[in-house]
Amino acid sequence: MTKGNIASGKTTCLEYFSKTSDIEVLTEPVSKWRNVQGCNPLGLMYQDPSRWGLTLQTYVQLTMLDRHVLPMSTPVRMMERSIYSAKYIFAENLYKSGKMPEVDFAVLSEWFEWIIKNIAIPVDLIVYLQTSPQTCYERLKQRCRDEEKVIPLEYLESIHNLYEDWLIHHKSFEVPAPVLVIPADHDLKKMLHQYEENREKILMAHC
Numbered sequence: 001m002t003k004g005n006i007a008s009g010k011t012t013c014l015e016y017f018s019k020t021s022d023i024e025v026l027t028e029p030v031s032k033w034r035n036v037q038g039c040n041p042l043g044l045m046y047q048d049p050s051r052w053g054l055t056l057q058t059y060v061q062l063t064m065l066d067r068h069v070l071p072m073s074t075p076v077r078m079m080e081r082s083i084y085s086a087k088y089i090f091a092e093n094l095y096k097s098g099k100m101p102e103v104d105f106a107v108l109s110e111w112f113e114w115i116i117k118n119i120a121i122p123v124d125l126i127v128y129l130q131t132s133p134q135t136c137y138e139r140l141k142q143r144c145r146d147e148e149k150v151i152p153l154e155y156l157e158s159i160h161n162l163y164e165d166w167l168i169h170h171k172s173f174e175v176p177a178p179v180l181v182i183p184a185d186h187d188l189k190k191m192l193h194q195y196e197e198n199r200e201k202i203l204m205a206h207c
């Protein structure tokens with residue numbers, strides 16, 4: 001699984017590896033989060049997180065689970081984020097910042113606990129693209145996704161701190177697999193070089 005802050009370069013990384021045969025790449029279903037039967041839960045969440053946070057996160061949980069249980073069609077699958085980061089990072093951030101009511105967080109948590117107890121979600125390796133929040137802020141502005149124009153730097157700092165506490169400092173939640181940290185503040189050329197350096201570790205993680 002590839003993890004990292006918003007606009008850290010996860011999709012770009014997965015697009016690079018998708019050129020390798022025998023690797024299946026599953027990017028995040030962001031297009032679904034922007035359009036479910038004509039509604040845009042991602043946009044609604046950024047406009048009014050207290051009202052729409054649960055709506056988005058419930059749908060993210062469903063769409064990530066749908067990806068996790070897809071039968072494998074190649075020896076290696078790389079997936080962007082997971083049901084774990086949805087809960088441990090994004091839902092947690094909404095709740096901790098006072099933007100998700102306690103009852104919403106409790107219901108989402110019960111769903112999550114049921115899922116991970118009853119459905120196998122095997123993970124071999126977590127590839128963590130470690131960036132500074134400032135880098136993500138620059139890349140976010142450059143990407144210019146409509147819904148995300150309201151995101152301040154402080155939001156990216158909160159998401160960053162949650163990732164670091166989880167994957168680096170082991171201070172929050174159980175980590176479901178070993179973590180490979182790739183420093184990701186560099187330009188694209190250097191990033192591609194680093195991906196090549198780590199190719200074996202990533203592709204052999206399931207062995």
Ligand SMILES: Nc1ncnc2c1ncn2[C@@H]1O[C@H](COP(=O)(O)OP(=O)(O)O)[C@@H](O)[C@H]1O
Pocket residue numbers: 004005006007008009010011012013139140142143184185186187188189191
């Ligand atoms: N190493 C990099 N240097 C500069 N820009 C980058 C780099 N990696 C990705 N980008 C650009 O930053 C933006 C966010 O990248 P993206 O791969 O969509 O991030 P994510 O999937 O993590 O949200 C895109 O516009 C992308 O072209």
Ligand SMILES: Nc1ccn([C@H]2C[C@H](O)[C@@H](COP(=O)(O)O)O2)c(=O)n1
Pocket residue numbers: 004005006007008010028030042056057060085086087090091148
């Ligand atoms: N559980 C989640 C997962 C993602 N988001 C948001 C964050 C971004 O605005 C967008 C896609 O993320 P990216 O791939 O660009 O890092 O979806 C969320 O709110 N909750």
